[in-house]
Amino acid sequence: MSPAEPRPESFLPLPPAVFHILMALADDDRHGYGIIQEVLARTSGEVRLSPGTLYRSIQRMLDDDLIVEKHERPAPELDDERRRYYGITRFGKAVAEAEASRLTDLVKLARASGFVPRKA
Amino acid sequence: MSFYRALLHLYPKSFRAEYGAEMCAVFARELKSAGSTARAGLLARALVDTLVNAARVHADITRQDLRYAVRSLRRTPGFTATAVIVAALGIGATTATFSVADHVLLRPLPFSQPDRLVKLWQTQASRGYSRLEPSPPNYLDWQQMATSFEGLAAYRGTAATLLGNGEPERIAGQRVTGSAFTLLGRSAALGRTLVESDIASEQNPIVISDQLWRRRFAADPNVLGRTMALDDATAVIIGVMPPGFVFPDRRESDYWRPLRFDARNSDDDRNNNYLSVIARLKPGVTFEQARSEMQVIGDQLQQRFPKELAGMGASAFRWRDEVRADSRLLLWALVGASLCLLSIACTNLANLMLARALARRGELAVRAAVGASVDRLVRQMLTDSLLLAGAGGMLGVVLAVASAPLVVRMVPSSLPISEMPPLDLRVLLAAALLTLLTGIVFGVLPALKVCRTADGSALKESARGGQARGTERLRSTLVVAQIVASVVLVVSAGLLIQALMTVRAVDPGFTTANVLTLRTWLPTPKYELSSTRERFYQQVLGEVHALPGVTRAAYISFLPMTMRGGIWPILTTTEDPGSPGGFVAPDPSDQRSASLRFVTPGFFDAVGTPVLQGRDVSGSDARDTQRVAVVSQSFARGHFPGQNPIGRQFAVAFAVRTIVGVVGDIRVRGLERESEPQVYLPASQQIDGQLSFYAPKDLVIKSLVPPLTLAPAVRAIVGRADSRQPIVDLQTLDAVVSLDTAPRVAQLRVVGAFTTAALLLAAIGIHGLLAFTVSARTREIGVRIALGAKPVDILRIVVGRSAGLSVIGVVIGAALAYAAARAMQSLLAGVEPGDAAVFASAVALALLMTLAGSILPAWRAVQVDPLTATRAD
Numbered sequence: 006m007s008p009a010e011p012r013p014e015s016f017l018p019l020p021p022a023v024f025h026i027l028m029a030l031a032d033d034d035r036h037g038y039g040i041i042q043e044v045l046a047r048t049s050g051e052v053r054l055s056p057g058t059l060y061r062s063i064q065r066m067l068d069d070d071l072i073v074e075k076h077e078r079p080a081p082e083l084d085d086e087r088r089r090y091y092g093i094t095r096f097g098k099a100v101a102e103a104e105a106s107r108l109t110d111l112v113k114l115a116r117a118s119g120f121v122p123r124k125a
Numbered sequence: 126m127s128f129y130r131a132l133l134h135l136y137p138k139s140f141r142a143e144y145g146a147e148m149c150a151v152f153a154r155e156l157k158s159a160g161s162t163a164r165a166g167l168l169a170r171a172l173v174d175t176l177v178n179a180a181r182v183h184a185d186i187t188r189q190d191l192r193y194a195v196r197s198l199r200r201t202p203g204f205t206a207t208a209v210i211v212a213a214l215g216i217g218a219t220t221a222t223f224s225v226a227d228h229v230l231l232r233p234l235p236f237s238q239p240d241r242l243v244k245l246w247q248t249q250a251s252r253g254y255s256r257l258e259p260s261p262p263n264y265l266d267w268q269q270m271a272t273s274f275e276g277l278a279a280y281r282g283t284a285a286t287l288l289g290n291g292e293p294e295r296i297a298g299q300r301v302t303g304s305a306f307t308l309l310g311r312s313a314a315l316g317r318t319l320v321e322s323d324i325a326s327e328q329n330p331i332v333i334s335d336q337l338w339r340r341r342f343a344a345d346p347n348v349l350g351r352t353m354a355l356d357d358a359t360a361v362i363i364g365v366m367p368p369g370f371v372f373p374d375r376r377e378s379d380y381w382r383p384l385r386f387d388a389r390n391s392d393d394d395r396n397n398n399y400l401s402v403i404a405r406l407k408p409g410v411t412f413e414q415a416r417s418e419m420q421v422i423g424d425q426l427q428q429r430f431p432k433e434l435a436g437m438g439a440s441a442f443r444w445r446d447e448v449r450a451d452s453r454l455l456l457w458a459l460v461g462a463s464l465c466l467l468s469i470a471c472t473n474l475a476n477l478m479l480a481r482a483l484a485r486r487g488e489l490a491v492r493a494a495v496g497a498s499v500d501r502l503v504r505q506m507l508t509d510s511l512l513l514a515g516a517g518g519m520l521g522v523v524l525a526v527a528s529a530p531l532v533v534r535m536v537p538s539s540l541p542i543s544e545m546p547p548l549d550l551r552v553l554l555a556a557a558l559l560t561l562l563t564g565i566v567f568g569v570l571p572a573l574k575v576c577r578t579a580d581g582s583a584l585k586e587s588a589r590g591g592q593a594r595g596t597e598r599l600r601s602t603l604v605v606a607q608i609v610a611s612v613v614l615v616v617s618a619g620l621l622i623q624a625l626m627t628v629r630a631v632d633p634g635f636t637t638a639n640v641l642t643l644r645t646w647l648p649t650p651k652y653e654l655s656s657t658r659e660r661f662y663q664q665v666l667g668e669v670h671a672l673p674g675v676t677r678a679a680y681i682s683f684l685p686m687t688m689r690g691g692i693w694p695i696l697t698t699t700e701d702p703g704s705p706g707g708f709v710a711p712d713p714s715d716q717r718s719a720s721l722r723f724v725t726p727g728f729f730d731a732v733g734t735p736v737l738q739g740r741d742v743s744g745s746d747a748r749d750t751q752r753v754a755v756v757s758q759s760f761a762r763g764h765f766p767g768q769n770p771i772g773r774q775f776a777v778a779f780a781v782r783t784i785v786g787v788v789g790d791i792r793v794r795g796l797e798r799e800s801e802p803q804v805y806l807p808a809s810q811q812i813d814g815q816l817s818f819y820a821p822k823d824l825v826i827k828s829l830v831p832p833l834t835l836a837p838a839v840r841a842i843v844g845r846a847d848s849r850q851p852i853v854d855l856q857t858l859d860a861v862v863s864l865d866t867a868p869r870v871a872q873l874r875v876v877g878a879f880t881t882a883a884l885l886l887a888a889i890g891i892h893g894l895l896a897f898t899v900s901a902r903t904r905e906i907g908v909r910i911a912l913g914a915k916p917v918d919i920l921r922i923v924v925g926r927s928a929g930l931s932v933i934g935v936v937i938g939a940a941l942a943y944a945a946a947r948a949m950q951s952l953l954a955g956v957e958p959g960d961a962a963v964f965a966s967a968v969a970l971a972l973l974m975t976l977a978g979s980i981l982p983a984w985r986a987v988q989v990d991p992l993t994a995t996r997a998d
Contacts (some may be wrong), residue, residue, distance in 0.1 A: 038151045054169065056151045057178030060144040065185065089147060 013096070013103040016069065019091065023050055024063045027093055028103040034075045034092035037063070063091060071097035126153060129171055135179035137186055137680070138500045139187040160658035186501075190508035195494060197507065201481070205513065206476055212517020212563055214882050215470025217524030218463040220556040222875075223524060225532045226456045227548035229448055235371070237310030237407075239894075244447055245277070245402040247421060248438040260399050261392040261658065263325045263426065267402070267439065270422045273415035274404040276307035280373055281399055285354040286648050286851055287341065292404050295646055295851040296337065297377060300384035306332075308405050309372065314431030316349045316364035323363075324383045331360035336378040353380075356648030356849075373401060384732060390505065396694070403444065416441045432710070451951050454659040456874060457533065458949045462617060465610045467563065467881045472603040472610075473886045474567035476893055478510055479484065479600060482571050482845045483897075503589055510568025511561070522553065524977040527975070531871055574599060583865035595903070600894050601930055607890045608934025609941060611883040612971050616878040616942035618873070619963035624954040625869045633862060634791035635685065636733030640858035642684055643830035644827050645843055645850050655748075655811045658820060662725055665824070668842040679728035680808060680821035682721075684858070686865045687823075694718045694802055695764065696776040708776035719760055719804045720793045721810055722823050732858065739786035741770045742807035752810055754782035757790045760802030778816060779806055795865045798953060827859065833858050872952075884974050891927055891978030898984045899923060906986055907994025917986045922978075923983045935968050942967065 019027075029035060029043035041054050054062075066072045075090040093101070115121050129152045133145050143180055154170065157168050188196060198205040233239045245267060247257040259267070261279075268277045282302040287294045303321035315334060323330045331353060333342075342348045353360045358384065372378060384391040406415055423439030465703040481491070489502055498507075525547055535547070540877060544677055546552065574596060645665075652658050663682050695717050696708035711717075726743050748752050754777070760782070761770035770784045781805075794800040808821045828835055836855055843850055863870075899906070946958030956963075 039148050039156055041151065054157075055174040055178075056148040057174040059151070060140075060148055060179045061182050061185075064144070064182070087148070096433065 009022065010096070012093050013029055015102040016071075016100050019104045021052075021065060022058050023071070024053060024101065024104055025054065026059070026066065027104075030072060030093040030097075031092060031101070034077075034090045036088040038088075042090070044088070066097070067091075070094055071083055072099055073096050098112055127158070128168060132171060132175040133173055137179075138505075139186075139498045140182050142498060142537065168461055180236065185608075186504070187508065188598045190505050192649075193511065194506065194509045194512045197485075198512065204477065204481060205718055208474055209511045209516045209520060211473055211477070211518035211886060212514050212560075212567075213266075213524055214468035215463075216514075216518050216556060216559050216563060217528070218519030218521075218879060218882075219460075219467045219559055220521055220525035221457045221532050221553065222456070222463040223526045223559075224529060224546040224552045226460050226549070227552065230453060232549075232551075234253060234444060235311075235369075236727060240443075241406040242439045243274075243404050243406060243415060243439050244444050245404055245439065246400065248423065248440050249436050250438065251436045254939050257437075258398040259439075260397045261400060262395050263434075263439070264400050264402055264985035265386075266426055267419070267422060270425070270938045271404070271415075271418060273407060273410045273418045275407050276304045276308050276406045278302045279400045279771070281384065281401060282378075283379075283382070284646065286646055288354040288356065288446050288849060288850070293849050293851045294341075295853050296379040297362075297381065298380035299373065299378050299414075301381050302384050305372075305381075305403075308403065311366075311370060313364035313743070314367035316348070316362070318366075318382055319381060324385060326383070328359050329360045330363040330383065332364040332366060332381040333362055334366050334370065334377070334379045334996050336377070336416045338365045354851075356646075356651065363375070373403075394432055404441070412441070412443060435710075439972060453947060454867075455952055458617070458854055458918055458945075458952065459872070459875060460875055461945065462879050463616060465614050466560070466883055468609045469607045469883050469886050469890075471563055471567045471672060472606045472888050474563070474601055475570050476603050476890055478506070478567060479574060479596060480893055480897055482506060482574075483596065501570075504573035507568045509563070510572075511564035514560045514564030514567070515564070518556055520993075522548075522556050525556070529876075532875060533908075557586060570599070570604055570998050597894075597898060599899065604887075604930050604938070605893050605934045606891045606970060607883075607887040608975070609938040611887040611974070612938025612941045612946055612967055613727055613836065613882070614876070614880040615884045615967040615970050616939070616963055617945060618876045618947055619966055620949075620953055620958065620960060621869070621873045621876055623956040623963055624952065624959055625866065625873055626953050627956055628796050628866055628869060631792065631796040633796060634734055634789050634857070637857070637859040637862050638733075639828050639830070639832050640732060640825055641828065641835050641837075641839070641855075642823060642858050642861060643839065643855040644823050644853045645847075646853065647820060647822050647850070648827050649817060650821065653817065654813050655809070655820070656824050660811060661820070664846045665842055666725065668845070669839060670822075671828055671840050672835060674828045675835065676825040676827050676829060677727050677731040678824065679731050680725040681728050681823050681825065682723045682819045682821050683863055684823045684825070685791050686795045686861055692718045693721045693777050693804075695804075696773050698776050698781045708781070708974045717763065718801055718861055719756075719777065720801045722805050722820065723806050723808045724755075724771070725808045725821060728805070728825065732823045733827075734791060736786045738769075738790060740783070741786055741788075742805065742809075744809075746807040747809055748812075752780050753785040754783045755786040755788055755805040756784055757803040758787055759790050760804060761787045763802055779812075782806065796862075797865075821826055873970075878916040884970065887971075888978040891930070891975055892981060895923060895927055895979055895982035896985070898926060899986045903963075903989055903994045906989045907991040911991035911995065919986050920983055920988075922988045927975050927979040928972075937970050938971070939968070 025044045025048070026040055028047065029040045037042060037056070037059055041059060044054055053080075063072070067074065071094060072091045073094055075092045077090075095125050112121060126149065130145075132151060133141050133148065136145075155167060156164065200536055234242065236242060245259065246255065247259045247263060248255050249257055259279075262277050264277070272279065274701050278301065280299050283300050284295060284297045301319060301326045303319055306312070306318035307320070315333065315338075316332075318332055320329060333348075333353075338344060338348060342351070347353075348362055348365065351362050353362060360380075364379075372381075377538065388798050395627075404415075419439045419441045421666065423437065426439070427434045427437055492502060529546060543910060560930055645661075647658060647661065652661065666678050666680070669675055694710065697711050699709040701709045725743055726736075726741055736755075738761075739755070742753065742755055754775075756770065764770075764775060765773050770787055772783060774783050776782070788803075788805070790800070792798075792800050793803060797914075811820065826839065827833065840852060843852055906922070909919065909922075942964075943959055946953070950958050
């Protein structure tokens, strides 16, 4: 008997680190350092996750079933056996979508208030 | 890299095991890609990052564990409630005794630089008195001669009737010298305190307490300058002290007025000892230096006044130490008793936790199997025990606050502190520490025991395996520890009961049945003349005698066991105006004295003290007839051995008296202290302006009806005699005597409560252990029954086990109890610390408790069905 599945909305607002990790895993499974690199690249070097923040977030996200540890590994010559690979779950996607939608709504409101410059 | 690896130790072990290697790898790559200049920055960032995130991971785990603990404790409400109550008992008892001990013994006094405050006393080593109140001339000489002190101040207790603004009210206060408040370093909340210039002031200034200000003046901020009508004067309010200000001791003082010395009141008499003296050490002067200086001054004064101060010295004591040695011992004994109870509670809880952990082995095994490490499981169990201890601690603080008034009653103190210990941060911190300690102590053993092998193997084992035996050994040790502690408590309580019975069995020298007592203050100057007082006595006593049911009524200076002092030297009948008391002392080495009381006729009848020879004082003893005295048997024996004392003469209190009667001895100083022989003088022969402190004010009424039913009628009678006369201390003589043993009774109640709790807990502990043993050995018992063992044999196995444990516990406990009893011997009123009856009862009680704890498990063992038991495997 599994406990009732939590609603994605119950995780909102997501901590920024968690949202970045989910985005980094959106199209591919990655190991820890890979996630740091991906976040760096996606934010043009603006956001650099520290190892502490990364792995603390990973632990919580595993507990919350937002990501899973992947057991399929790349070809051995490309792999380091210490590395573990993480992938986003369906539930993780749902949570990320809910967060994106929340942020979109927020931006709409900000725009209506004149805080966001309208596109020319 | 090793720096980073070391930093990772800040994370919980389980987290480190899971992610440590990866984190190191990530950090190594970052380190590689950073240039040598950026390295220092990276290391600094890593430090901050680790500190922040490790704290968060710990918090995450704790939150998880707490959620889990709350869920699992909710599922077992019986266990949870028991554990919380047991913890609350231990923590509550220890917090209560600690708060009182801390309040009375440890905390600095509420004055500026309190460690520099000392009390000065006269001493009389030859009679074993280390603290005699100094007389005014001695105080004034000390003030001039001593160089160790910044200042000296004297004070004495007084009381007055407050008139106007409603009912007359008797209020207690102090007369203080001008330097007192400055010396204490305390100022008024409103207005100012008394200063030197107030002493001679005609204005009659008065400083009042915050309580009086609120009670009688509705906290009027404009109270300064208002007058207060007291029975002897009208005083002008110059200041209101802050709330919580207590001086000089915890008897409530409602006002402070200037203390003036007056030769008319024999304030020039070196033996008129009634002052209390405090002093503040000069900076740089040590307490020991001051003490030796006081001793030198005492010697010098003795040389200067060899007659008056024969055998008298002077000494200094730290004010903080003005707690009687037996009160001090009592408090530490109580702290010891409560620690005993706490240790029993802890061992009991450890046993409960162990039993619970064993019952949850399946669940723990599952958690271990899905990857929870041993330290995670230990941490989870510690969270459980800390949560239980936390709940117990909160309940314990409530218990402590509720029981503090009882504990406080045991500690007669003469310190300037409030009566109740405050529930402040300090006490709460102590309670929190105790709670933490309790939680760790009772949680860690079971957790380690169960989880050490929690990698799966042992947890999967059945209860019959070696694991169970090891656990049983541990539980047996815990049970023995409980028996030891409860035997110590039972013996202590038993000895205290014996001591109380011994004290109660002491004959006070009077009967207390159906005697009502009360005090009418007869304030001066209205009642300064003895003729005025006589009129008052006659009217009141006449009307009281006419009340139905009243058989006898009389007035006396002070009831026995109240205002214990009033001790006078007994002199020869040779007059010498130069010597103290007006008569020649028998011999400087003869330090005999007597307790002095003035009485009206019929006092001995009223309290049932036998007149053994001669007569009582009578209405015919008047101011112009021969000065007479009634003395106690011990007085007659001591001063006129082998002679008929009737008609013999001696001098006391400024006059020669002729003995007209001998009465039985009364324990004027209380049941536990030796009393001086007693001298009673007729109230009608009291000289005006002399010994006014001794004017009879206590009324005793012997009746055939329950004494308190007379109270309304007596109040009406006193009101008719003087409508402005407040009545205080209305109580039965029985209550007066009970009050004398009240600290003992209170002390017994507390230790008794501890003991009951301890016995109960120990019985529960034994029950738990045996129930566990029986269930673990069900199969063995079944096999034995199947092989023909009789119920008696099975009983022998089960009860034999508990009997064995209790014998070990009793032997160790008795030895420790004897040591404890030796340490508190001075509290035992002469009862032997090795009292055989007490030890025998303690052993019997411990065995009874063992038996009580064994009944159910033994019954269950006998009921084991061999078929079911052997099939179970």
